[in-house]
Amino acid sequence: xxxxxxxxxxxxxxxxxxxxxxxxxxxxxxxxxxxxxxxxxxxxxxxxxxxxxxxxxxxxxxxxxxxxxxxxxxxxxxxxxxxxxxxxxxxxxxxxxxxxxxxxxxxxxxxxxxxxxxxxxxxxxxxxxxxxxxxxxxxxxxxxxxxxxxxxxxxxxxxxxxxxxxxxxxxxxxxxxxxxxxxxxxxxxxxxxxxxxxxxxxxxxxxxxxxxxxxxxxxxxxxxxxxxxxxxxxxxxxxxxxxxxxxxxxxxxxxxxxxxxxxxxxxxxxxxxxxxxxxxxxxxxxxxxxxxxxxxxxxxxxxxxxxxxxxxxxxxxxxxxx
Ligand SMILES: [Zn+2]
Numbered sequence: 001x002x003x004x005x006x007x008x009x010x011x012x013x014x015x016x017x018x019x020x021x022x023x024x025x026x027x028x029x030x031x032x033x034x035x036x037x038x039x040x041x042x043x044x045x046x047x048x049x050x051x052x053x054x055x056x057x058x059x060x061x062x063x064x065x066x067x068x069x070x071x072x073x074x075x076x077x078x079x080x081x082x083x084x085x086x087x088x089x090x091x092x093x094x095x096x097x098x099x100x101x102x103x104x105x106x107x108x109x110x111x112x113x114x115x116x117x118x119x120x121x122x123x124x125x126x127x128x129x130x131x132x133x134x135x136x137x138x139x140x141x142x143x144x145x146x147x148x149x150x151x152x153x154x155x156x157x158x159x160x161x162x163x164x165x166x167x168x169x170x171x172x173x174x175x176x177x178x179x180x181x182x183x184x185x186x187x188x189x190x191x192x193x194x195x196x197x198x199x200x201x202x203x204x205x206x207x208x209x210x211x212x213x214x215x216x217x218x219x220x221x222x223x224x225x226x227x228x229x230x231x232x233x234x235x236x237x238x239x240x241x242x243x244x245x246x247x248x249x250x251x252x253x254x255x256x257x258x259x260x261x262x263x264x265x266x267x268x269x270x271x272x273x274x275x276x277x278x279x280x281x282x283x284x285x286x287x288x289x290x291x292x293x294x295x296x297x298x299x300x301x302x303x304x305x306x307x308x309x310x311x312x313x314x315x316x317x318x319x320x321x322x
Pocket of ligand 1: 207
């Protein structure tokens with residue numbers, strides 16, 4: 001299946017991050033920093049609209065790592081000073097995980113009565129174990145509202161989830177892309193390591209989260225007669241992103257500034273030519289949406305997306321009880 005690629009700005013990135021002065025951060029440190037930044041922004045957006053999303057689920061704002069996901073697990077273990085395979089990669093600000101005192105680097109000893117470090121791993125670069133652990137966490141949060149986790153040297157304790165628009169946030173390595181898979185919101189690390197403003201980053205993440213919320217991936221697989229065009233879904237995502245930003249406390253004008261900074265020169269790019277409007281049209285549409293938000297006098301976006309939400313609910317699978 002093809003991801004909804006939103007490579008609006010492929011070539012416009014200013015080179016490298018402005019973190020180069022003293023000790024150059026290692027690639028792993030950069031990765032952890034990017035994960036933390038993405039999780040923070042994603043959590044804020046997903047939490048703020050949880051009561052409006054058709055598919056909100058309990059979450060705790062925790063991102064784990066499994067050293068077996070890397071080509072050289074021993075090197076990663078050593079670099080992080082970590083003995084076990086599973087550790088905390090990032091914790092979102094103002095999340096249940098942070099309030100429970102969980103911090104980046106903490107090693108995970110037990111999850112729901114089981115030591116995840118003892119789960120079989122096929123080989124190095126094994127992504128499936130971490131995927132399964134994330135599935136377990138989400139399933140427990142959905143079935144009981146909380147998940148039991150123990151760090152090294154501690155007993156398990158239950159951390160209660162808080163509702164958030166459903167998404168897993170994931171950094172794409174060595175990339176300046178952004179994409180939504182319907183489950184994951186994926187943002188290229190070059191957007192996260194650089195000097196991009198918070199409001200601009202929030203627009204990128206909100207746009208992809210909007211694709212998730214409005215179930216664009218599933219709707220694009222409908223029979224032709226019912227299927228929205230790629231330009232339609234991109235316009236919907238830009239519109240909803242503007243509201244998601246405002247509701248989370250970001251300045252939606254940051255989306256306009258972002259497009260003005262990174263948009264020029266991108267109109268000829270493949271994805272823009274086929275699926276997205278040009279950056280000026282997008283900027284103008286977002287500016288109109290900001291006026292609509294101001295005129296609405298509310299940040300409840302649901303009345304302004306009634307048809308889109310109905311279409312999203314139509315393609316949603318029935319809830320699973322576990
Ligand atoms: Zn898009």
